[in-house]
Amino acid sequence: MYARITARALARAVPSKAVKATPALTTSAKAFSTSMLSMNTAPKKDRVKVNFPGALDSHFSQVLEIREKMEPIDTFRVMDTDGKLLDSSLEPDVTEDFAVKIYKDMLTLNAMDLILYEAQRQGRISFYMTNAGEEAYIGSAAALDPEDEIFGQYREAGTLLYRGFTLDQFMNQCYSNELDLGKGRQMPVHFGSKALHFQTISSPLATQLPQAAGAAYAIKRSGRKNCVMCYFGEGAASEGDFHAALNIASTTSAPVIFFCRNNGFAISTPANEQYKGDGIASRGVGYGMHTIRVDGNDVWAVYKATQEARKIAVELNRPVLIEAMTYRVGHHSTSDDSSAYRSKKEVEDWKRNDNPIVRMRKWLENKGWWDEAKETSHKSQQRTAVLKSFAAAEKRKKPAVSEMFNDVYDKLTPNLIEQKRELEELIKKYPEHYDTSNYAKEK
Amino acid sequence: MSNILKKAAVVSIPTVRQALLRSNPLLANALLAKRSYNSKNGVEMTVREALNSALEEEMRADDKVYLMGEEVGLYNGAYKVSKGLLDKFGPSRVIDTPITESGFTGLAVGSAFAGLKPVCEFMTWNFAMQAIDQIVNSAAKTHYMSGGNVNCPITFRGPNGAAAGVGAQHSQCFAAWYGSVPGLKVVSPWNSEDAKGLLKAAIRDPNPVVVLENELMYGVSFPMSEAALSNDFVIEIGKAKVEREGTDITIVSHSRAVGFAMAAAELLEKEGVAKVEVINLRSIRPLDIDTIIKSVKKTNRLITVEGGWPQHGVGSEICAQIMESEAFDYLDAPVVRVTGADVPTPYAQNLETLAFPDTEVIARVIKRTLAKKIGA
Numbered sequence: 027m028y029a030r031i032t033a034r035a036l037a038r039a040v041p042s043k044a045v046k047a048t049p050a051l052t053t054s055a056k057a058f059s060t061s062m063l064s065m066n067t068a069p070k071k072d073r074v075k076v077n078f079p080g081a082l083d084s085h086f087s088q089v090l091e092i093r094e095k096m097e098p099i100d101t102f103r104v105m106d107t108d109g110k111l112l113d114s115s116l117e118p119d120v121t122e123d124f125a126v127k128i129y130k131d132m133l134t135l136n137a138m139d140l141i142l143y144e145a146q147r148q149g150r151i152s153f154y155m156t157n158a159g160e161e162a163y164i165g166s167a168a169a170l171d172p173e174d175e176i177f178g179q180y181r182e183a184g185t186l187l188y189r190g191f192t193l194d195q196f197m198n199q200c201y202s203n204e205l206d207l208g209k210g211r212q213m214p215v216h217f218g219s220k221a222l223h224f225q226t227i228s229s230p231l232a233t234q235l236p237q238a239a240g241a242a243y244a245i246k247r248s249g250r251k252n253c254v255m256c257y258f259g260e261g262a263a264s265e266g267d268f269h270a271a272l273n274i275a276s277t278t279s280a281p282v283i284f285f286c287r288n289n290g291f292a293i294s295t296p297a298n299e300q301y302k303g304d305g306i307a308s309r310g311v312g313y314g315m316h317t318i319r320v321d322g323n324d325v326w327a328v329y330k331a332t333q334e335a336r337k338i339a340v341e342l343n344r345p346v347l348i349e350a351m352t353y354r355v356g357h358h359s360t361s362d363d364s365s366a367y368r369s370k371k372e373v374e375d376w377k378r379n380d381n382p383i384v385r386m387r388k389w390l391e392n393k394g395w396w397d398e399a400k401e402t403s404h405k406s407q408q409r410t411a412v413l414k415s416f417a418a419a420e421k422r423k424k425p426a427v428s429e430m431f432n433d434v435y436d437k438l439t440p441n442l443i444e445q446k447r448e449l450e451e452l453i454k455k456y457p458e459h460y461d462t463s464n465y466a467k468e469k
Numbered sequence: 470m471s472n473i474l475k476k477a478a479v480v481s482i483p484t485v486r487q488a489l490l491r492s493n494p495l496l497a498n499a500l501l502a503k504r505s506y507n508s509k510n511g512v513e514m515t516v517r518e519a520l521n522s523a524l525e526e527e528m529r530a531d532d533k534v535y536l537m538g539e540e541v542g543l544y545n546g547a548y549k550v551s552k553g554l555l556d557k558f559g560p561s562r563v564i565d566t567p568i569t570e571s572g573f574t575g576l577a578v579g580s581a582f583a584g585l586k587p588v589c590e591f592m593t594w595n596f597a598m599q600a601i602d603q604i605v606n607s608a609a610k611t612h613y614m615s616g617g618n619v620n621c622p623i624t625f626r627g628p629n630g631a632a633a634g635v636g637a638q639h640s641q642c643f644a645a646w647y648g649s650v651p652g653l654k655v656v657s658p659w660n661s662e663d664a665k666g667l668l669k670a671a672i673r674d675p676n677p678v679v680v681l682e683n684e685l686m687y688g689v690s691f692p693m694s695e696a697a698l699s700n701d702f703v704i705e706i707g708k709a710k711v712e713r714e715g716t717d718i719t720i721v722s723h724s725r726a727v728g729f730a731m732a733a734a735e736l737l738e739k740e741g742v743a744k745v746e747v748i749n750l751r752s753i754r755p756l757d758i759d760t761i762i763k764s765v766k767k768t769n770r771l772i773t774v775e776g777g778w779p780q781h782g783v784g785s786e787i788c789a790q791i792m793e794s795e796a797f798d799y800l801d802a803p804v805v806r807v808t809g810a811d812v813p814t815p816y817a818q819n820l821e822t823l824a825f826p827d828t829e830v831i832a833r834v835i836k837r838t839l840a841k842k843i844g845a
């Protein structure tokens with residue numbers, strides 16, 4: 027307790043200019059016992075470095091240091107909440123087509139979410155999770171190479187959309203129909219696409235993080251100039267797997283970007299109960315990893331941060347942690363009603379005051395690349411496209427009955443072959459009890 | 470879609486089930502209606518309420534008891550089992566945790582070593598796999614490894630087994646996993662009395678106890694006897710219950726499948742086919758093999774029914790123990806295991822339904838077993 031109070035008081039006492047001018051001194055100047063100030067004014071070069079194998083950069087000190095905090099990590103931002111560029115040197119170096127594609131994908135994601143959320147409410151699909159409020163993460167997908175491997179948590183459909191996963195493909199998965207790449211074996215939003223280098227979503231939280239390090243290790247061995255992008259929530263970062271992943275990625279120099287969507291909630295648990303300390307980003311530094319915190323509602327900040335992270339991953343073979351600060355505007359999933367734990371007003375305020383789609387739109391309008399007419403026509407076209415895909419997916423047949431036996435192993439085992447044969451006989455023998463008209467034919 | 474999954478589900482049944490039973494919706498409806506178990510004037514409670522009252526009573530009785538898990542407090546639990554407990558006991562006894570199963574399970578185990586009596590809730594047992602080392606290697610073994618010096622009075626609980634439409638990673642039974650571990654006790658309640666009595670016994674037990682609840686049973690109501698409503702009601706861990714007496718064949722089951730076994734027994738009795746004895750295991754470990762042996766000596770036939778997979782399952786263990794006991798000489802037909810299908814649980818609702826035992830398949834297996842005679 028004593029140490030904490032002193033620490034806060036001291037932190038306040040340090041003039042902010044001095045902190046900026048001598049970043050190397052920042053943390054020591056903020057360290058914690060009263061007698062330390064004078065001590066730490068002595069330059070480190072006059073002090074003796076330790077030679078313990080476990081912490082090679084430390085110096086001996088006669089002051090007992092009890093540290094609670096480091097300097098909080100700043101949040102990188104390119105534009106303000108009105109889409110105005112904050113610093114001309116940060117002007118994104120992008121073409122109109124590129125910028126407009128990102129924006130259109132944000133709109134499409136939003137439109138798709140609306141329809142599928144509604145579809146679940148009407149009982150037409152079993153489950154859904156929306157991306158509302160977090161659409162700017164599409165900026166991270168835009169900074170990747172199409173062959174960088176993506177591991178997602180579940181709220182990153184926009185990255186797949188950016189890579190060219192079609193509306194039909196999304197709808198087919200949510201409807202578990204014959205064209206679902208996952209053959210109807212998973213809940214909605216558990217997308218996957220080998221062609222688009224997007225690993226299939228897995229339900230148990232955080233298991234994708236150490237796996238991402240493994241995929242990065244494989245890429246490094248292959249010599250490919252690619253990296254792995256691994257998305258996860260700030261809630262999932264409490265799992266042991268998160269810590270294991272950062273340490274193993276760091277020690278194996280794996281070319282992986284860990285991208286935390288810090289949206290303030292894990293179901294009903296607010297971030298301030300999920301962890302103490304300076305967000306998720308501060309942990310990256312602890313694992314000896316390049317770390318960036320970024321305004322997750324600012325497409326261009328997310329884009330730029332990911333570009334830089336990718337360079338570090340691919341050129342230096344080093345892992346990077348990005349923490350994107352955002353707000354989950356929708357409910358956790360269709361099984362949740364967030365009004366039980368946060369006010370509607372809070373949500374409305376976020377939608378109104380810091381909306382990633384609005385920010386991007388205003389930026390585009392400032393550039394003269396977008397206007398009301400384009401917005402209206404795009405939105406109506408897109409709604410039609412979404413509805414058309416939706417209707418088509420709903421009508422499609424279910425996967426072939428024979429699919430039930432496939433993929434438990436690479437090949438059908440003798441007992442599965444036997445069961446499959448018996449089923450075929452039964453279907454033939456009792457057509458009145460085995461109506462297969464809603465199922466696709468075996469390929 | 471297909472009944473073939475039932476083939477996988479019924480081990481050692483040579484042919485797949487007939488389409489006959491499937492095509493009798495009336496029968497299915499009659500069985501469903503039975504599910505609310507209306508008693509005339511008695512008190513009814515859902516399994517969820519029974520678990521909630523067990524928690525509340527034990528927390529009132531002993532302030533060392535506390536509840537911890539994801540969303541258990543403010544949100545009243547992902548399945549509302551802990552409803553109202555935060556208001557009643559405050560945040561020092563009802564603790565919302567970060568999403569860190571290994572963290573809060575480890576914390577619970579450590580606090581039990583230090584004298585508290587934690588009830589550690591897993592949002593579902595699927596997520597306990599993040600923390601299984603704490604359960605299997607620490608909670609279960611520390612009393613032994615410390616020469617009996619360190620106790621671990623802890624209750625691990627949460628929904629187990631297949632739920633509905635949530636895919637393979639969320640739908641599996643862990644009874645066989647935990648049931649194999651020396652040092653753990655494992656209970657698997659079926660109805661509201663089981664739920665209340667077993668959870669209370671688990672909390673009071675000085676050993677680590679795994680309580681395998683079932684999400685699909687949370688909302689089902691059952692009558693509660695006068696005794697079961699009392700604060701002192703506990704069910705002895707390690708004792709099975711003969712839910713229904715019979716003379717012709719014994720069905721041993723646990724959790725939700727007990728209900729299907731009961732319905733099948735009723736059906737066959739009505740049809741005049743057989744008097745079926747149904748044993749509700751209640752405990753997976755210790756396993757009350759004596760009750761099963763006694764029953765088999767009377768009925769000479771045995772079927773096990775469970776929602777878990779066939780290989781190394783609870784039914785397999787019962788078969789083995791019966792083989793090794795004097796009951797073997799009393800068997801008039803081979804023991805049959807009716808289990809979940811030997812596949813990752815299908816997501817599709819129709820396939821999922823077919824992948825687990827239900828009343829019809831149990832009734833059919835009973836008939837088949839009755840028709841068998843060893844040596845014949």
Ligand SMILES: Cc1ncc(C[n+]2csc(CCOP(=O)(O)OP(=O)(O)O)c2C)c(N)n1
Nearest residue numbers: 181229230231259260261262291292293596
């Ligand atoms: C191991 C494990 N524990 C618990 C859950 C249940 N669960 C699913 S999503 C979720 C919240 C995750 O929150 P966060 O990581 O912040 O992601 P967000 O939903 O905010 O995008 C929880 C607790 C799970 N799927 N896996």
Ligand SMILES: [Mg+2]
Nearest residue numbers: 259260291292
């Ligand atoms: Mg979150």
